[in-house]
Amino acid sequence: MTARLEVIVGPMFSGKTERLIARLHRAQYARKRVRILKPAHDTRTQGSIAARAVNADGSVEVTATLSALMVRNAADFARHLADGAFDVLAVDEAQFFPLDEPMCDSLGWFGRAIRGLLREKARSDLRIIVAGLDMDFTEQPFGPIPGLLAMADHVEKLTGVCMVCGSDDGYISHRIIPGAEQLVVGDAGEYQVRCRACYESVAAVPLRAKRAG
Numbered sequence: 247m248t249a250r251l252e253v254i255v256g257p258m259f260s261g262k263t264e265r266l267i268a269r270l271h272r273a274q275y276a277r278k279r280v281r282i283l284k285p286a287h288d289t290r291t292q293g294s295i296a297a298r299a300v301n302a303d304g305s306v307e308v309t310a311t312l313s314a315l316m317v318r319n320a321a322d323f324a325r326h327l328a329d330g331a332f333d334v335l336a337v338d339e340a341q342f343f344p345l346d347e348p349m350c351d352s353l354g355w356f357g358r359a360i361r362g363l364l365r366e367k368a369r370s371d372l373r374i375i376v377a378g379l380d381m382d383f384t385e386q387p388f389g390p391i392p393g394l395l396a397m398a399d400h401v402e403k404l405t406g407v408c409m410v411c412g413s414d415d416g417y418i419s420h421r422i423i424p425g426a427e428q429l430v431v432g433d434a435g436e437y438q439v440r441c442r443a444c445y446e447s448v449a450a451v452p453l454r455a456k457r458a459g
């Protein structure tokens with residue numbers, strides 16, 4: 247019996263939240279107590295995690311949801327977990343939890359909190375499942391996700407459908423609106439999943455540009 251960390255990554259519309267929700271349904275079947283959190287920064291759906299799919303006409307459809315507690319910062323996170331009454335902790339869209347400024351490690355407060363939980367509950371069957379974007383639109387590793395991937399016991403890396411050539415190798419969420427901010431919450435109108443061959447480099451965009459919100 248040991249605590250474990252599972253990480254699900256991939257570009258937008260690759261089915262990360264769908265996989266997360268499927269794992270949580272199974273856990274609930276097994277009568278596990280599930281707690282679901284997500285960053286308050288994600289304004290698309292408040293109070294829930296939502297699996298979304300793009301229709302043929304480009305519209306976005308929510309295909310499944312589960313209620314979630316919204317987290318603004320480390321204090322919120324600690325408060326939501328203070329009772330310890332959960333067997334499975336799920337966090338969606340974890341790329342939105344920022345690293346420190348100036349950056350002091352590859353985890354940020356969120357990654358350090360996850361590491362702390364795994365240490366504290368090492369001799370338990372706690373299961374932590376984190377989902378998020380592994381890269382931002384400039385091909386930079388996104389927030390605490392790379393650090394969490396390194397720590398994970400199990401990683402599932404998904405691809406999406408390239409919106410240019412239709413291949414199954416979509417690996418990045420290419421931003422199709424102007425702007426340098428890394429943390430722009432967007433949808434199919436702002437981002438487009440692309441494969442490596444169809445990705446247009448935006449390397450000219452300065453790194454760690456001013457954060458939105």
Ligand SMILES: [Zn+2]
Binds near residue numbers: 441443444
């Ligand atoms: Zn392509």
